[in-house]
Amino acid sequence: MAQTKTKRKAGGSADAFEEYGVSPELARDLLREMLLYRRFEEKAEEAYAIGKIGGFCHLHIGQEGVAAGSIKPLRPEDYVISAYREHTQALAKGVKPRSVMAELYGRATGASGGKGGSMHIFDRDVRFMGGHGIVGAQVPLATGLAWKIKYREEDGVVVCFMGDAAVNQGAFHESLNMAAIWELPAIYVVENNHYGMGTAFRRVSLIDMVEKSSPYGISASSVNGQDVLATYAHFRDLAAVVRGGGGPRFVDVQTYRFRGHSMSDPVSGTYRPKHEVDRKTHEEDPIVLLRDRLFDGGHLDQAELEALDTEAREAAQEAADFADQSPPPGPDALYANVWAEINPHGRLNFDGRGVSPWR
Amino acid sequence: MAVMTYREALNAALREEMERDPDVFLMGEEVAEYDGAYKVSKGLLAQFGPRRVVDSPISELGFTGLCVGASMAGLRPVVEFMTFNFAFLAIDQVINSAAKMLYMSNGQFPMPIVFRGPTGAALQLSAQHSIACETYYLHSPGVKVVTPATPADAKGLLKASIRDNDPVAFMEGELLYNFKGEVPEDEDFIIPLGLADLKREGSDVSIITHGKMAYVALQAAAKLEKEGIGADVLDLRTLRPLDVDAILASVRKTNRAVYVEEGWSHVGVGAQIVAIIQEEAFDDLDAPVLRVTQADVPMPYAKNLETMAKPSADRVVEACNRVLYRGAR
Numbered sequence: 035m036a037q038t039k040t041k042r043k044a045g046g047s048a049d050a051f052e053e054y055g056v057s058p059e060l061a062r063d064l065l066r067e068m069l070l071y072r073r074f075e076e077k078a079e080e081a082y083a084i085g086k087i088g089g090f091c092h093l094h095i096g097q098e099g100v101a102a103g104s105i106k107p108l109r110p111e112d113y114v115i116s117a118y119r120e121h122t123q124a125l126a127k128g129v130k131p132r133s134v135m136a137e138l139y140g141r142a143t144g145a146s147g148g149k150g151g152s153m154h155i156f157d158r159d160v161r162f163m164g165g166h167g168i169v170g171a172q173v174p175l176a177t178g179l180a181w182k183i184k185y186r187e188e189d190g191v192v193v194c195f196m197g198d199a200a201v202n203q204g205a206f207h208e209s210l211n212m213a214a215i216w217e218l219p220a221i222y223v224v225e226n227n228h229y230g231m232g233t234a235f236r237r238v239s240l241i242d243m244v245e246k247s248s249p250y251g252i253s254a255s256s257v258n259g260q261d262v263l264a265t266y267a268h269f270r271d272l273a274a275v276v277r278g279g280g281g282p283r284f285v286d287v288q289t290y291r292f293r294g295h296s297m298s299d300p301v302s303g304t305y306r307p308k309h310e311v312d313r314k315t316h317e318e319d320p321i322v323l324l325r326d327r328l329f330d331g332g333h334l335d336q337a338e339l340e341a342l343d344t345e346a347r348e349a350a351q352e353a354a355d356f357a358d359q360s361p362p363p364g365p366d367a368l369y370a371n372v373w374a375e376i377n378p379h380g381r382l383n384f385d386g387r388g389v390s391p392w393r
Numbered sequence: 394m395a396v397m398t399y400r401e402a403l404n405a406a407l408r409e410e411m412e413r414d415p416d417v418f419l420m421g422e423e424v425a426e427y428d429g430a431y432k433v434s435k436g437l438l439a440q441f442g443p444r445r446v447v448d449s450p451i452s453e454l455g456f457t458g459l460c461v462g463a464s465m466a467g468l469r470p471v472v473e474f475m476t477f478n479f480a481f482l483a484i485d486q487v488i489n490s491a492a493k494m495l496y497m498s499n500g501q502f503p504m505p506i507v508f509r510g511p512t513g514a515a516l517q518l519s520a521q522h523s524i525a526c527e528t529y530y531l532h533s534p535g536v537k538v539v540t541p542a543t544p545a546d547a548k549g550l551l552k553a554s555i556r557d558n559d560p561v562a563f564m565e566g567e568l569l570y571n572f573k574g575e576v577p578e579d580e581d582f583i584i585p586l587g588l589a590d591l592k593r594e595g596s597d598v599s600i601i602t603h604g605k606m607a608y609v610a611l612q613a614a615a616k617l618e619k620e621g622i623g624a625d626v627l628d629l630r631t632l633r634p635l636d637v638d639a640i641l642a643s644v645r646k647t648n649r650a651v652y653v654e655e656g657w658s659h660v661g662v663g664a665q666i667v668a669i670i671q672e673e674a675f676d677d678l679d680a681p682v683l684r685v686t687q688a689d690v691p692m693p694y695a696k697n698l699e700t701m702a703k704p705s706a707d708r709v710v711e712a713c714n715r716v717l718y719r720g721a722r
Binding site: 113115144145146147148149150154156157158163164165166167168171173174175176177178179181182183185186204205207208209211212215367370371372373374375377378379380381382383384386 | 418444449450452454455456457458459460461462463464465466467468485486489490494495496497498499500501502503504505534535537557558559585586587588631633634635636637665669672
């Protein structure tokens with residue numbers, strides 16, 4: 035990784051900055067971001083291993099280029115919504131690392147007050163709309179966010195992430211159809227790591243990913259998510275088109291998951307061979323690819339890289355320390371926010387425990 | 394007061410709330426150009442245009458989820474299901490998204506949204522169009538459930554539901570749409586959620602019910618009166634929030650109760666009502682609480698079988714006689 039010297043990869047040319055219209059300064063910012071995501075997830079991995087984080091925990095390691103490249107070109111008023119592998123997407127949209135980590139730890143200071151957990155990170159202030167645990171269920175929600183933008187004649191766009199498996203859900207197809215007929219400002223993004231849990235995409239679809247939106251008349255494109263510059267440029271241009279009233283778009287972002295489906299799963303196994311994981315990890319690490327480009331162009335040296343990495347490690351550590359020192363939700367939180375409207379009449383809660391504020 | 398049908402009362406509620414709040418919009422199958430499968434939305438497209446009265450594709454999961462997302466972003470959608478029987482395709486978005494969003498986001502996203510349409514049986518629509526769906530929604534915290542029986546209740550409760558900041562499953566009755574009744578015309582006529590209505594008073598037995606079974610209960614009460622038995626008919630009107638005080642007050646007066654519902658008995662609405670009564674008014678009871686429900690079978694098509702399957706006034710009378718220890722057992 036960052037401190038390891040690896041062989042320079044093809045495509046790591048200095049011209050990439052010009053080709054994609056991404057300045058070296060911006061590229062360094064993207065590197066800083068991706069380093070934060072990597073170190074954050076490694077910290078989460080470590081915390082999970084010692085029992086500080088419970089439940090399901092789906093890490094984004096290997097897919098950092100997708101989060102940075104597709105979210106960083108957006109504006110603050112744009113919406114991002116995702117599935118359950120969403121920690122780093124939340125970070126990219128502006129949720130504070132300590133807020134995400136405290137949520138993973140189940141603490142009151144977490145983004146969702148410790149009541150959502152890894153799969154349900156929400157932050158209204160930065161328009162990060164979750165964190166949804168049912169495969170594909172966020173796709174109609176995203177369509178509704180886009181509906182609101184159009185209804186109120188606003189200028190925003192919605193970026194909706196999903197895994198490759200989600201495109202086989204009815205919710206996906208129904209949503210794309212509606213987005214198309216109503217010309218909604220949504221970008222549907224398949225974070226295509228080629229495996230829905232342990233099922234290879236080619237086993238569950240006869241057609242290619244980029245063909246999935248064609249029945250609905252939605253233009254599709256594909257981009258290499260391990261190449262953050264290409265991804266950034268792609269989404270920068272796409273957001274401008276959609277923001278300008280161009281209607282919805284579908285993007286197949288090619289990526290790879292370097293870890294298991296969740297923390298409970300092995301990295302490789304019966305569904306994908308170790309050599310494949312090793313090859314991808316060594317040859318298609320989005321951080322290494324960008325680092326080498328910056329090195330090659332003379333925009334970064336080893337000392338600067340180490341400084342960036344130290345900064346990322348410290349931010350992840352600070353987030354973990356904050357989470358560790360934060361209190362769990364108080365007992366009052368158990369019944370809080372089940373209802374937004376406490377009607378003056380009638381009973382809303384039926385467990386008979388007598389501790390509910392609604393009797 | 395004006396005399397209007399249940400359908401017209403719902404239409405008036407929608408119209409008034411859409412006039413009052415530009416964030417309220419209606420989406421569903423056939424709601425716009427067709428004027429509504431049951432004409433509840435008649436004239437709304439002409440008044441409000443296609444931005445706010447929206448014909449959806451037949452994609453229950455999709456348009457329900459779209460409206461849940463719109464609610465999350467601050468709009469106040471009204472989703473029309475042609476019948477709640479079709480909403481089984483959409484219930485993931487009601488239970489897993491709408492009902493939990495506020496809680497799992499720690500209060501960041503209130504979800505003002507109404508899911509409305511007919512529930513229960515009409516006439517010979519058979520197994521897949523006749524389910525009383527209340528209990529599926531009642532089971533989940535985070536969703537309110539409203540079941541108006543009369544035109545006035547339909548108007549006042551729909552307006553309250555649209556103004557409520559939580560998801561509301563608003564369950565109508567296909568056979569009720571043509572029922573007429575007096576309805577206040579005041580634009581601020583609201584019936585707060587959580588208030589039952591004592592539709593008839595008596596001191597011998599409590600017939601507790603909701604939705605269109607209120608009429609079956611009233612028929613049974615009229616029959617019982619001829620036999621010298623006075624029955625309370627308590628229409629719960631909303632099932633969550635639930636007017637437990639009204640249930641307990643009636644039971645404490647009569648000491649005997651029968652629950653009438655259109656749905657199936659097993660883990661049905663009545664099961665919960667019986668549980669509450671025995672937990673909180675056990676000492677006031679002079680007899681077990683009985684339930685009159687649909688037969689525990691899918692709804693058959695043949696007219697004679699359908700009649701047998703549905704709750705009837707005669708079955709309610711029989712149940713009341715049993716809790717009164719009168720006549721044949």
